Every structure is written in structure tokens, then in C-alpha cells.
Amino acid sequence: MSGDPSRPFKWVTVVCSVVTVGFLVAAAVRENVSADWRGHQAVFRGILQIKAKDDAARATARNLPIEIRQVVVPALHTVDRCVTCHLGIDDPRMTDQPNPHRVHPKQLLAIHRVEKFGCTVCHQGQGAALNFEEAKAEDYFWDYPLLPAKFTEATCASCHDPRALPKGSVEKLVLGMQLFEQKGCNGCHKLNGKGGQLGPALDNEGLKTKHQFVRASLKGSQTNWNWFAEHFRDPAGIVAGSLMPMPALSQPQVEALTVFMLSLRQRDLPAEYLAPDKIDEQYARLHPPAPDGAALYHRYCAACHDTGLHTRWDKKFARFVPGVRNAAFIRTEDDECLAENIREGRPGTRMPGWGPKAGGLSDAEVTALVAYLRTSAPAMALPVAPPRGEATRGAALFAQECAGCHGIDGKGLIAPALANPVFQQAATDAFISQTIRAGRENTPMPAFGRAGVSESQIGDLLAYIRKWQPQARSQRP
């Protein structure tokens, strides 16, 4: 036998044991001794000692235990350890200190006691974490990363009606709410059950995680707020094929709308957390005041119909959007016909229904809208329609004069679809024949009556157009 047969094994054992002990010690040091928060607490102890005014305070400062601190709020299901580093967060003497020792700005914690609210209910972020990177959690696996300071006011809306808060305290949020109404976002997006259906409903936009956004084309930071900002600048650049118009917003406006989007959270918070004004706001939603037609028009209609005074060519829809406040049109439609069009929409076009079941508008609101449209022109007494003539002659004439814009099958090309069931339901013979006869000012629809189309030919056209009438429902006289 030559040498000790277990010599190589002894070497492996010794080397591996040294590595094991070394890494155990290193891990113990890293996990327990050299953690950042211990350093922060030691510095804070020094600050406390400098600020102490008497011996008792100095003794307290000197004996400040270095330990993990946390705020547990069972009602909100949160455990926030932020106060492990932010020790001076509710100490008014810490106004002159750098972060993380500084006191919370604007004395907000005087009203929102840390013990009751914790931190993450307003700031988001990973409350359980004990180091800044993981607390911020932007690049870590956490659904709600820390909101940057410029967006933090978004979460005020969880418990407050932003408009009831002191002026200037939630400026961006209020501006965002106003922009949302003014820019007609509701025309395509539902909020609280009201709005169009071309875009997604926005009720819980602030509680979405980043994985619920289409981020294929999103450059840079993958946070929700960056997504909102980029998307407001160029919707189709972020979501391919998006129909959303580019709203031409300034940087502060983009920020304000982002704050508003982040504020949309349907959280089931305990009643004790809700400010009285929030409860008022919720009550007002259930018991709306008398509707204002002009405001409703701007909120729900203007995004597509604009001022409504002219027919508008929409590049993304690739068709004309009717000028619904055009006096020539309003004059020929009676109130019932307008209300029917608003309630039911135009199936097959981009115009959704706005009745209680579809767009969420109440009957009172539809009536208010009709009243607002009516301000353009009073309803005229329409000349009596000619009797319906011969449909085959009408068909030939339609193909020659009308099909270019309305489509040979009446399904509409650049002009409205005449074969549309809601149109057939809402439009009277008198309305159709008057439109053919007199045309529609400020739109491409010419006055065929002045171009030599006779009353009997209008009768033939009427007969042909009415062939598209749905059989089941009775037609208005």
C-alpha cells in the first residue's frame, strides 16, 4: 500500500469545511450585522443625541434600541417596515434632516397617524422590505411599486373626494379629473358604469399591475406611470391599432392625467378610513343632481362629434362622423327620434348605445342631452312625405345617385348606413324625404330636390330604402 488512501478525501473535506464555515460566517454577517437599516438607525441615534435638550432626552437617545420596527394595520392588511429606516417620520424636529431621517412633509402625519394608516396605503411599495431597493420594488417582483412623489396624490382619492380637499393640495389630481371630462375620454371609456365601449373601462386602472398593460412597445421604465405617460403621448405607438386620438397634451397635463388614472381604485376600505366628503361623493353618484346637457355633451359625445356643428371626417374610423348639432339636421329630427338614436346607438358603426343598459346614461340625462341638441334649432314641421312609389325604379336611382356614399346595399360607406335597423326604426318617411329633398347643410349630402329629383322619384327612393326595414318591429308613422 502506498500512502494514505484517504488523503485526497481529507483534503476535500478540509477545503469544503473551510468554505462552508467561511460562507456561513459571511452570510450571518450580511444578514444580521451589515444590514443598511442598522446603519440608518445608528445615524439617527446620533441625530437624536444632538437634538436632545436635557439629560433625560439624551439618555433616551443613547438607549434607542437598534431593532426592526413595523406598523401593522390589520384593517388594511398591511405590515409596513418603512419606519425601520424612516425613524424620524413623525418627529417634527427632523425637518432639517436628510432622508431617510426627515419628518414627513406638509405635516400630513398629524392628520394621518402612522399607527392607523401605515405607509403603503398611500405610497404603495413593498412594506415588508428592509432595504430601499426592494421597498421601492420597481424592478422586483411586486405588484405595486413605490409611487414617485409626483404621483403620490393619486392615492388621496381612495379616501377623499379630491374636489373637497383644500385648494392646491391635490392640484394634479383635480386637473386630471377636469381633463378627463373635457377631453371626452368618457366617450370611449366607461367609468362608474357610464361611458362608451370603444376602449376598456377604467374603474380599476390604478390597481392594475404592470402585467395587465400591453408593454411590447414600451421603452424605458416598465412602470405603470411610464406606460400612462407614453400612451397619452402616442396611444397607437404603445397599443398597436389603438383608435384613441392623440390628445396633444402638455407635460403637466400628461402628469395630471397619469395621476388621475393611478387614482382609479375600487378598494374596499373600512368605513372608518373614508373621509366624510368621500361618502358625500359616493352618495352624489347614487343621487345625481339635475343633469346639465352641455356638460354631458362634452363628456360623452364631443370626443367623436367634436362641436357637432359640422360633419367631421375621422381618419381612424375611415368615415364621416355626423354633425349632430348641425341646425339643418336638428331641424328635421323630432325629440323622440334624437332620444332613440342616443339610447340605441347605431349598431354596425362606432356609435354605441347610451341608454341605461348600454352606456349607463339615465333617461333624465338622455332628455337633457336632447334638450341641449335642440338649442341648435327648433324642430320644423316637416313637409308631408310623398307616397311610397315603385321600389325597382327607386333601386336604379339609388344605385346612380346614393350608392356612392351610402353603399349599394345601404350599409354605408363614408355616409351613414341607411339599412341600419335603428335608423329605420327612428327615422320617419317625412324625415327621409325632407333630407333627400333639401340635403344637409355643412355636410356632403346635397339637396337632390334642387338638382331635379322629383317628388315621385323621392317616393320611389323611399319605397326602396324602406325595404331594409326590420320586419319584427313596428315602424314609427
Added chain:
Amino acid sequence: MTPDTKTPIREFLENLKQSPRHIRESAMRNGKAPETDRERSQSTFHNLFLHMQSVRTDRRSLRFAYTFGLGLILTASFVVLTITGILLMVYYKPGVELAYNSVKDIHFVVPAGRFIRNIHRWSAHLMVLAVFLHMARVFYTGSYKRPREFNWLIGLALLVFTLGLSFTGYLLPWDQLAYWAVTIGANIASSPREVTDAIGITAWFDPGGFQKQLLLGANYVGQESLIRFYVLHVAVLPLLISAFMGLHFWRVRKDGGLSRDESKPAPPARIGDRDVEVFAPTKTYGLMAVVRGRTPVVGRAPEGSVTSWPNLMWAELAAFMFTIAVTLVLSYFFDAPLKEMANPAIPENPAKAPWYFLGLQELVSYSAFMGGVGIPSIVLIGLGLIPYLDRDPRGVGVWFGGPAGRRTFWQSLIYGLTSVLALLAVTVNLGWLRTWFPTIPQIAIIILNPATVIVAMYSAWSLWVLRRTGSIRMSAVALFTCFLAGFVVLTAMGSIFRGPNWHFYWWPSQWPTH
């Protein structure tokens, strides 16, 4: 010594003074280093290490290049997993509302909790990896042959238990990774539905649905599944694996220790200055009768062997410490993953099973039944039959059974890799039957898909090797090597090259973010 010379109080004090010695003696049984032959033999009978190991170990069994210490690495990982697992159990709460946050707390505030969880995770990966390598080692050295056939089957059971332990542990953090990996796993369990659907009998006979429900305790991954996986992970499977490990070790010992080449005689023993041919027993005196056969025989004789204590002890200690050191280094630098909390509303894309199942998931993407049930069953049954089909006693204890086997290994490796890569290239670039004939019935795809084609190609190769060499052993080496190549390539395919919607990507950085 008479009673009057020793008062009770004096006796008490005397016993107290002597108690350290008595404790030491009672613990060690022999009390001191053996000096006489009688004491030496007693130290053997009274020593736990020597109770489990034979007294002498063949020097060939200690060769690192023969075993790579894989069995010991497995044992060591299991010990490390048990210890860290018990520590984790102290803080872990198996409820869907609590689990994730308790793991976060282990990560953030439990002293060294993050490190302990990392160790648990890395040892688990190491154990799964080592169990595959151990099986390959035992196969290629022919160690499954008589009398070790049954231990090969026990080993297969241990492989299944190891995968089961790892898979059940995967769900416990209750994060997105866990939730969707187990959802995939449960869908694999329900894959017999593909066949029952194709022949239209699912409404009456639904083994897939039954398996899925048995696994999850519900139709989807939820609280029932979590508690089920928890019980399997911390109680059922560890007990099973411990029992089978005991059986496995016992059989290793009783089947004659580690396999070695018995055809080559060990160098003769030397007594004084003479070589002595030592009598090699064919009969053994068992405890109850004279028995024939090899049962407790350890090698032929003392030649070529060394005392197990301390030589084998050092070898085993080295493997243990090596395992622990590797695990600690990995755990220090790489944290165990923990994604967002499980959210059934937001599917992960791609949702991937744990890495060792990604080869199967790749096959599942062709045919759920074949990938989930068909191929795994064929492979397990095939592996189990190996020692009963290859009964040629030659070549035990020699890597690949000699130069011919080595050649077969390399040829089969090249064949196995080329054919699976070619097949994947076709599938990725040109699609499969469904792309070419959109209306083809599903049953045709179940029968003819890349998974079955690769199995057919490998079997054909193995049969050809059998015809050419006339050796079942060679054909087994060919088949095993091919499957190993296929397993590695498919696992790599599933882990690295499959992105969202299971599309092919050369690199994860090319994945679209949504």
C-alpha cells in the same frame, strides 16, 4: 467495599464526580480506544458507522471517477433539505392568504431566513440534478445487474419521489411562478383527456380529470391544492423517501457493496513476505443457517480492500462537505426566486413547469397525452425493465462495459442529439401535421407527433445496434444514451428557447414584454 465505609452522601458525590466519564463511556459503549483483539471486534459491533458500512471497503469503490460520490451527494442534499425544511416550517404558513407573506417575512426579517430558503432551494435543484446523474452512473457502469436488479427499481422509486418532493415544494411560496407552474403540472396530469376527448368518452370515463382532481383537490389551484401539496411535501414524501433510502442502502450493503469488475482478480494479499491466495468462500455462514450464494459476501476476500474506518468515513465526509459547500456558495450569491403573489387573473406567459419537467412540457406542446402520460410511462417502464432484459453478467463495474460500449455511447450520443435537433428544427420552422392539414383529426396527431417520432427513431437505432452487435447490453446503452440526449435537448428547449405562447426564441431578451 462495605456499606459502612460509604455513606449515601459520599456515594452521591462520588457519582457526581465520575458522571462525565460515565456519560462518555455509556455514549461510546467501548469507552476507550480498543487495545486487544476482543476490544477491536467489539468496537465494530458497537459502532453505528460500521453497523451501516461493511468493515472493509474495496479500494475500487473509493475511486472518485467511478461514482463521483453522487449517491452521497444525494444523501447529503436530503439531509440539508430536511434540516432547512424544518427551519422553514417554523415560519411558513400554508394558507393562500398567508403563505406568500410568510415567505416574504422569511426573506426579510427571519434571522438568516433568506439564506436558509436559498439553501433549501439550491439543495433541491442539486438533488434533482444528482438523482439523474446517479442513475446514469449506475446504468453506464452496469451496476443494475444481478444481484442488484431490485435496488435499481428502488432507485427508480426514489427518482419519482425526488421529483415529487421538488414539484410539491414548488407551489408552497404561492407566487406567480409557483401558481402557474403547478397549473401547468395539473394540466399535464389531466392530459389523458386528450385521448378520451378524441374518442369522445370523456363524459363517461375521465381518468385525466380524476388525476387532476386528486392532485389539486379541486378543479383549479387553490387552498385545497396548497394544503395537499404541503402535506405531501413535509410529511408523506419525506417519510417515503426516508424509508426507501434505508432500503436502498441496505440493499447496497447486502448485494455486496458497490459494484466492481469481479472478473479482474484483486492483487493477492501479502502475509509476511509471501503472496497468499486467500480462500474465496462460496458458502457463507448466515445468522440462521448455512446459505448459498453471495448474500453477505463483500468482495472475494480481504485483498485490495482497506478498512472502512477511517478511509470510507473520510470519503463520505468529503462528499457531505462538498455538497454543503457548493450549496452555501450558490445560496450566498443567488437568491431563490419569489415573484409577485399568485394571481389567477393574470396568467404568466410563458407559464413554465419546474425545469426538470420542461422536456415533458415541450412534448406536451405537441400532444398533451403523449408528453404527459404516454412517453413518461414508456420511459419509466423501460427503465424498470432494463435489469430484467439485460441479464448478461459481464461488464459490471466497467464504464460502458468496455471500449465497445464506449464507442456505442459516443455513436448513440451523436445520433440522439442530431435526430432530436433535426426534428425540433423541422417543428419550429415548418410546423407539424396541424399546420399542414388543419382539419386532421386529433387522434392522428396523438399517434404521430414529434414525441412519438423521436421515440420511434431512438427505438429503431437501438434495434439496429442490437442486430449489429448481438448484445442486449449494447442496445440498452444505445437506447439509454439516446433518451438522455433527448432529455437534455428537450429540457434546454423548454427552459431557454421557448417564450410567450410557447414560441421559439433564440434568447429570452427577444421575448416581447407582453
